[in-house]
Amino acid sequence: MGQEIERKFLVKNDSYKNHAEEMVEIRQGYLSSVPERNVRIRINGNKGIITVKGLGNETGVTRFEWEKEISVEEAKALLDICEPGKIEKKRYIVKYGEHVYEVDEFLNENLGLVIAELELSSEDESFEKPDWVDKEVTGEVKYYNSELLRNPYKNWKSI
Amino acid sequence: MGQEIERKFLVKNDSYKNHAEEMVEIRQGYLSSVPERNVRIRINGNKGIITVKGLGNETGVTRFEWEKEISVEEAKALLDICEPGKIEKKRYIVKYGEHVYEVDEFLNENLGLVIAELELSSEDESFEKPDWVDKEVTGEVKYYNSELLRNPYKNWKSI
Numbered sequence: 001m002g003q004e005i006e007r008k009f010l011v012k013n014d015s016y017k018n019h020a021e022e023m024v025e026i027r028q029g030y031l032s033s034v035p036e037r038n039v040r041i042r043i044n045g046n047k048g049i050i051t052v053k054g055l056g057n058e059t060g061v062t063r064f065e066w067e068k069e070i071s072v073e074e075a076k077a078l079l080d081i082c083e084p085g086k087i088e089k090k091r092y093i094v095k096y097g098e099h100v101y102e103v104d105e106f107l108n109e110n111l112g113l114v115i116a117e118l119e120l121s122s123e124d125e126s127f128e129k130p131d132w133v134d135k136e137v138t139g140e141v142k143y144y145n146s147e148l149l150r151n152p153y154k155n156w157k158s159i
Numbered sequence: 160m161g162q163e164i165e166r167k168f169l170v171k172n173d174s175y176k177n178h179a180e181e182m183v184e185i186r187q188g189y190l191s192s193v194p195e196r197n198v199r200i201r202i203n204g205n206k207g208i209i210t211v212k213g214l215g216n217e218t219g220v221t222r223f224e225w226e227k228e229i230s231v232e233e234a235k236a237l238l239d240i241c242e243p244g245k246i247e248k249k250r251y252i253v254k255y256g257e258h259v260y261e262v263d264e265f266l267n268e269n270l271g272l273v274i275a276e277l278e279l280s281s282e283d284e285s286f287e288k289p290d291w292v293d294k295e296v297t298g299e300v301k302y303y304n305s306e307l308l309r310n311p312y313k314n315w316k317s318i
Contacts, residue, residue: 031190031191031196031198031211032190032191032196032198036240037190037191037240037241037242039190039191039198050209050227052190052237052240054240064236064240066233066236066237068209068227068229070227074225077223077225078211078225081195081196081211081213081223082196083196
């Protein structure tokens with residue numbers, strides 16, 4: 001069964017845009033936003049996806065993940081019954097060395113937050129960091145997209 | 160997008176067994192048990208199914224429903240991260256007139272509860288009732304399988 005092995009970083013500046021191969025607009029909502037059993041509905045360009053994630057392990061790097069492509073029509077109907085609020089973001093696909101960074105620029109209530117994600121095939125896989133990558137936030141639940149619905153970035157005044 | 164149009168009845172006696180064409184053992188859990196956005200994982204014989212249901216309409220007869228067949232392995236992995244507790248039941252498939260009744264005998268904490276369900280293609284479709292069918296409970300949330308996890312039949316002492 002699927003696992004997601006992923007590291008997340010904040011971003012220092014927008015120079016990732018100069019290296020982006022692609023940009024896709026993402027809209028997503030949650031049938032369940034609890035971190036133990038997250039059920040996400042996403043429209044990603046012209047694709048629909050249903051994804052179930054579990055809690056992260058002790059390092060926060062590995063999470064149970066199951067996903068299935070569905071039609072955009074199915075995704076729209078499912079979004080209609082999701083919890084109130086949707087996450088909208090622009091995702092830039094940036095190749096760097098042997099890896100691909102996905103850089104998410106959040107919109108609306110989370111405007112100003114930019115997170116770079118890197119999918120790995122094992123927890124100890126080495127990778128190169130571009131100079132626009134900042135502090136690592138892997139496993140910090142407040143950066144889970146589902147948490148950003150409950151407690152959006154614009155409310156993080158104390159940080 | 161899918162809709163479930165269904166009526167539910169209590170059952171007077173077990174004579175439905177004499178007319179059953181098939182019996183299948185069902186085990187199911189919930190990634191989300193809230194009635195507004197129910198996400199169910201079911202193993203039904205040798206099939207896995209993920210189903211999303213919304214709230215019933217004002218008559219309680221029609222509910223939003225989306226479902227997808229998945230492998231039993233996927234269903235098992237998803238059941239592992241479901242909310243605590245599982246519903247287990249024996250389902251008898253009983254043809255009657257032009258329709259098919261599904262009669263669920265609940266097990267474990269819900270032992271003793273038997274519910275007959277009838278799927279219709281419209282709310283006003285007429286149907287025949289076999290003599291083992293009792294009071295209608297369509298739309299009563301306490302009979303939703305997800306509610307039977309929270310408040311199982313064995314605790315309904317006052318009824």
